[in-house]
Amino acid sequence: MSLSRLQINRVRNLGQVQLQDLQQVNVFHGCNGSGKTSVLEAIHLLGMARSFRGSSAKSLISHGKSDCVVYGLVNAPGYPAPVPLGIQRSIDGDIQIKVSGTALRSVAQLVEHLPLQVINADSFDLLTGSPGARRRYLDWGVFHVEHRFLEQWQRFQRCIKQRNKLLRHDKIRDAELAVWTRDLATTGAALGEYRKAYFELLLPRFKEIVSRLAPSLSNLELRYQQGWDRQLDYRDALAASAASDIEQGYTHVGPQRADIKVMIDGRLAAETLSRGQQKLVVCSLKLAQGQLMTEQGKARCVYLVDDLPSELDAPHCRKVCELLASMVGAQVFITCIERRDIEELWPQAGRDQMAMFHVEQGIVQKGVLEPRVAPTAGTSQH
Numbered sequence: 487m488s489l490s491r492l493q494i495n496r497v498r499n500l501g502q503v504q505l506q507d508l509q510q511v512n513v514f515h516g517c518n519g520s521g522k523t524s525v526l527e528a529i530h531l532l533g534m535a536r537s538f539r540g541s542s543a544k545s546l547i548s549h550g551k552s553d554c555v556v557y558g559l560v561n562a563p564g565y566p567a568p569v570p571l572g573i574q575r576s577i578d579g580d581i582q583i584k585v586s587g588t589a590l591r592s593v594a595q596l597v598e599h600l601p602l603q604v605i606n607a608d609s610f611d612l613l614t615g616s617p618g619a620r621r622r623y624l625d626w627g628v629f630h631v632e633h634r635f636l637e638q639w640q641r642f643q644r645c646i647k648q649r650n651k652l653l654r655h656d657k658i659r660d661a662e663l664a665v666w667t668r669d670l671a672t673t674g675a676a677l678g679e680y681r682k683a684y685f686e687l688l689l690p691r692f693k694e695i696v697s698r699l700a701p702s703l704s705n706l707e708l709r710y711q712q713g714w715d716r717q718l719d720y721r722d723a724l725a726a727s728a729a730s731d732i733e734q735g736y737t738h739v740g741p742q743r744a745d746i747k748v749m750i751d752g753r754l755a756a757e758t759l760s761r762g763q764q765k766l767v768v769c770s771l772k773l774a775q776g777q778l779m780t781e782q783g784k785a786r787c788v789y790l791v792d793d794l795p796s797e798l799d800a801p802h803c804r805k806v807c808e809l810l811a812s813m814v815g816a817q818v819f820i821t822c823i824e825r826r827d828i829e830e831l832w833p834q835a836g837r838d839q840m841a842m843f844h845v846e847q848g849i850v851q852k853g854v855l856e857p858r859v860a861p862t863a864g865t866s867q868h
């Protein structure tokens with residue numbers, strides 16, 4: 487997938503922004519507070535119906551306005567014409583989503599049209615945050631490759647909610663509990679299988695990318711934990727924990743406890759690696775998902791990369807850029823202070839598909855891409 491056109495209205499300090507002829511790589515440069523992150527946030531809003539800063543819809547809307555609107559045209563493999571997407575969020579909480587002119591009721595239907603990956607200062611969360619962040623990461627990937635996943639996921643959420651509600655009652659009706667436990671066992675096992683299959687596909691891609699990005703981290707290990715004893719079927723694991731479930735009033739085992747453990751030399755990577763190394767691991771995880779998506783040919787990732795150089799040295803930034811540039815069909819929106827910050831890092835071969843935008847006080851202007859001047863003989867300093 488790639489965005490060819492974007493229109494942003496009333497998102498933070500961006501009053502009205504129109505971007506045409508978007509390229510494979512789109513660089514937004516400008517001073518602090520000019521509106522670069524807000525452009526990425528608007529794209530995130532278009533693809534996911536929410537901000538990536540974890541802030542409320544209200545804070546996304548320009549001060550003093552009652553709504554914000556983002557439109558985009560998405561080119562997708564298999565679609566004869568670009569697909570128009572539109573989202574409006576109002577200050578009263580209302581959300582309107584339109585795809586090809588048709589109103590959608592669920593965000594999940596929107597998400598499949600624009601698979602987004604964010605690399606920013608909060609991405610550390612994936613490594614250092616709660617298992618929930620890693621489950622969301624995993625589920626993002628499974629969702630985009632396995633279309634039956636969403637239905638199972640929703641069924642699982644329903645079952646576990648009902649089962650926990652029942653477990654919290656003083657007088658538990660055994661027959662009713664048995665029904666919910668049976669349904670939970672079926673859907674939870676399916677969910678676990680989807681995640682496991684996806685993880686096994688992801689792992690070799692991750693290993694390859696991390697060894698290119700940071701050879702010293704090639705002994706990093708990823709372990710998928712399904713959320714219950716590996717030796718048991720989910721049904722048997724539920725049976726084994728039934729007594730403590732009843733006693734404590736909630737379901738102890740299952741996909742709601744799944745995690746990916748990231749280890750290095752037998753220790754948790756989150757507790758051992760430097761911030762920069764952690765960022766490289768997070769970038770590798772995100773690049774691996776994009777790589778797998780490209781290989782499977784179902785869709786292409788759009789990367790929103792905010793402030794890449796924070797915590798990373800120039801050689802590593804360059805490697806991240808090289809990997810992004812090598813990902814066939816992936817589109818990149820990337821921010822920096824000075825345009826040369828990215829221009830100089832991006833591989834020469836990818837520069838014919840690059841667009842530069844200068845951002846200043848909420849105004850975004852397309853710049854001209856100047857050819858890079860090759861150093862002439864005799865001018866280098868010794």
Ligand SMILES: Nc1ncnc2c1ncn2[C@@H]1O[C@H](COP(=O)(O)OP(=O)(O)O)[C@@H](O)[C@H]1O
Binds near residue numbers: 518
């Ligand atoms: N709801 C809002 N309405 C108007 N301006 C906002 C709103 N929220 C944040 N801003 C302002 O938008 C500007 C752009 O922020 P941001 O996109 O994060 O800048 P940067 O270019 O540094 O990434 C900031 O000056 C910020 O104060």
Ligand SMILES: [Mg+2]
Binds near residue numbers: 522524792
């Ligand atoms: Mg910013």
